Amino acid sequence: MTTLKTLDRVVIRFAGDSGDGMQLAGDRFTSDTVFVGNDFATLPAFPAEIRAPQGTVAGVSSFQLHFAGSDITTPGDAPDVLVAMNPAALRANLADLRRGGTLITDASEFTTRNLAKVGYATDPLTDGTLADYTVHAIDLTGLAIAASDGLGLARKEAARTKNMLALGLISWLFSRAPERTLDYLDRKFASKPTIRDANAAAFRAGYALGETLEGVAVRYEVPPAPAKPGTYRQISGNKALALGLMSAAAKADLDLFLGAYPITPATDILNELSGVKDQGVMTFQAEDEIAAIGAAIGASYAGQLGVTSTSGPGMSLKAEMIGLAVMLELPLVIVDVQRAGPSTGMPTRTEQSDLNLALHGRHGEAPLPVIAASSPGDCFHAAYEAARIAVEHRTPVILLSDGYLGNGAEPWLVPDLATLPAIEPTFATASDLVNGTFLPYRRDAKGARPWAIPGTAGLEHRIGGLEKADLTGAVSNDPDNHERMIALRQAKVDALAVPDLVVKDPDADADVLVVGWGSTWGPIDAAARRVRAAGGKVATAHLTHLNPLPANTGEVLRRYRRVIVAEMNTGQLLTVLRARYLVDAQPYTWVKGQPISPSRFSAHLLTVIAEEAS
């Protein structure tokens, strides 16, 4: 007889070969989590290869889900439950499993050959390696084949349903009603009844297995998490980012133009926007990264909201075009979904190492606004803000996301378009003529120049990469003019209204401040909660605007005895803050291609806090 135990939060990781259907199982369990009303965060991790050799560590794909009865901010670090479909998945993931955690694995995969392939000299199922864990080594393949007996499926095909068998068992373990997943299978495989029946049979078999499995005495439930009232959906960062761009274009009454070249992990933005051409969106898959941004600049020049999306290597290629956009002073959003570098690096792994590139990666004095999204759902708001600034201030804006945000998902309060800030493109007209002459570089109060689009009679003008004479835009090599134009371009960026940096310091008496930017928001917040739960005092502050920085940044930094800058690079924001504010901030760096581990970071913070106290 099993008993029901209530947990506040659980981390599950599904891991297997790239073709084992782990992303699907994880996605499905996440959707079910939505219905239960838990808060959640997900982290898919997959190899750069589409189908790496079977049974190898390189080919392991995984999907991690953190779900809770309270507000959470990260996909978690140490899983409580690990589903490992083969020895390779076990090898790649066991070190992360919490001591005492539950391992569910396919016993039939632990053959001598498979063990040897990943360097296990002896069988970990029997050699004591797993002594610290609750292990359910089940013949998942055999049971999956048995479940679809009589459906006429080939053995190999039947074996492919083992992911549903595992999902059935997990669903039972966490007290989920099976109907929702069975309905989902009905819909997904409506046109393939045999496959549908086989998957459903495997899922049922897995669910039933829970009741009979030896050593399982407890089922768990995680109660719904309290959330702000409203309408919610599940959203990934890349999708939210695409929606943010669409919303900005719609509110500005501009057509949206995306120029892009396929690149991991930014490609989903191209895919997403290519699917909404019925909503005033044009996408252009260019011949290369340079053409992608060039076309976006052309579209902006012609009066559309030009956007280009890419990842690190693409940013390097686009650098010269970004400089041209600075000179042309036209609206442009450049999206960088950062990945681990340098060079090709680790394409499917996350990192925040393009901050230097975003801030400084152009020849000449070429300032531009830089904004970073802090969570998958925040990608919407960051994209909207980037587009608003680009349009109203006539400037390229770099929007930084990363692989963790782009592919990660969380619940999202669906925004009401009516409540989003207005965006005013205000094209130039004949009324902008001064004594019959058009001055393409005459600035408004914001420092922005007129957006005079072709087709407007009387405003014919020429722009380009050569230095411009102030006001007239004529080619100029005048020394004083050059210096003035550099100052004007800088002043335009510096004058941007940026919200003040907000500090979270619950008792207002912390000595240690953690500063983060972009996707470290979740891990930093989770680490701070652990510190506070352990009795430590810590303040946090998160930067969304990296250029210009909030006006109160220096004051905030100087308020604390110790400032720690946590980022997924070797200290890029740290260097900026130290240089700008002459504050002796210290780094917490993490460049592993994964989000910062809240447990490791909180342990580090507790040490630092203890040092400060002594």
Next chain:
Amino acid sequence: MSIDLDAAAPVPAAEPTAGREGLRGVPLALNALSKKDFASSQEVRWCPGCGDYAILATVQGVLADLGIARENTVIVSGIGCSSRFPYYMDVYGIHSLHGRAPTLATGIALAREDLSVWIVTGDGDALSIGGNHLIHALRRNVNLNILLFNNRIYGLTKGQPSPTSERGKVTKASPVGSVDAPFDPVALALGAGATFVGRALDSDRAGLAEVLGAAAAHRGASVVEIYQNCPIFNDGAYDAVRGPEALVRLRHGAPVLVGGGEFGVVREASGKLALASVAEVGIERVLVHDAHDPDPSTAFALAQLIDSSGLTRAPIGIFRSVDAPVFDDDARAQVRRPRGEERLATLQAHLHGKDVWQVA
């Protein structure tokens, strides 16, 4: 250096492009425009004797004759001597990056059907640093007019071999002779699937104007190679082909004759093209030019008649002008553009997606 080419040309045949499909959607000028209306206030700063002056004057005249609104004309250039061109034209213009003019122009063409988009580029700009963009603009068949000023040298950097310089070119960067083999821009364009390919001489205003007018009228990517003299770093590069006897004048429907008509282009038994004495073979054996042939192989063979090493003869005129699906038209046809409340309502529904849940 200008010569009367028409005197040497065969009887004009039908125009290769009868309509003005390339200008469909572009508004006409309210009042008749003259060449002068297209000159900007900027002082033209090419070297004295540069072939670009003649091309500028011809382009200004061609645009006036097209009768389209000045404000609906956009010229995009890259980097190099020729790429200063937009500054001297009183239309909308962008002087962009080295080799990248086709990328901006593609964005402009995709965004707006009501614009006539022109690219001015050079041999280094289009064929070296920008080679990739050129071939992709051509294979997509974007509705653009690409004017490729070929002076067979890097001029603005003071004389280095370009991708069209002949082998053995001696410059400061190749003091003992370049060992690079040259591209022929016409053959390259045909290889990339270009739907309109022409060639003209800077000094031949009438011939240049005719090819440019046809390029503008063609819907899709038009590339016109313009032989342009650089008097400073590669003077006289085209002297040998300026004489009537060296020109192979291409006119749709007319026999392909060289110079005064003593020689003609014939197809040999092997299928290759060759020059032969018309008196010996008879005019009926001379190849009749078909610019509309969907198969580009004869046009490609005609391009091979160029003698690029010494450049002692060259076909000029329109090699190819065929209809094909136009990239920007087809891309725009896939886009629907709801406005106002309809757009916001559709988008709000899209933000919600299919699976939402309520928190009370």
